[in-house]
Amino acid sequence: MEQLAADLESMRYARQLKLLGEQGQRALKDAAVMVAGIGGLGGTAALYLAAAGVGKLILAHEGVIAEPDLNRQILMDSGHLGMERMSTAIAHLQRLNPHVEIEGYNARVEYPAAKPWVEEADIVIDARYDFPERYALNRLCVDTGTPMVEAAMYGFEVSLTTMIPGVTPCLECLYPDLQPQWEPLGFPVLGATSGIAGCLAALEAVKWITGVGTTYAGVMHRFSSLDFACYSVTITRNPGCACCGEGGTP
16 A cells, blocks of 8 residues: 555656656655745745645744635635635645645744744745744744745735855845835735745745755845846845844844
């Protein structure tokens, strides 16, 4: 029976084995990825990581499903309006790939409560919608030495970089101050654009885990879904960063 299950699982990934190889697929199966935020961006990333065969997903997102979520949050559905977002997402992911272990938390990312989730992950995808949680997750990744894919979108714009503690800039190097003008629940979102961002984040995590291709570590990539214009810039650490630099606090 175990051999049959293994054969069926290999059939599931037959098309991507041509790209990743058996060693790469094994690396995915042995990996744990935390996705912080399972909205339009993070939910798409979680779907494609589950489809790719990541061994474990650790998910965090609070609250219930609301009507305005449904233009982009493809892990949710109209039949579960008003119900907890996390339980619906887990059920959808398990239907997609029952071989993936899923650990979900109906909670915001806060320090130190979320530290065990980050410590368990091989890589984290930051898909939260507000800066306080992004800063908390950044601090957790720096303190635990966990790589973080920083993915974001606003309107038609997508940005992505991979942050490696002690090697590349952290989030506070790039954005040292809270953004008072940021509207966490009011910025414009088109579902397809958040989906592009989620796909890029999932791909970045797969590349990091398998060693296939080149990640955007230390590079900020920007993409406009309106006209497909894109560019990449090298980013550097701030030695006085309050989080990862000499100006850091314990």
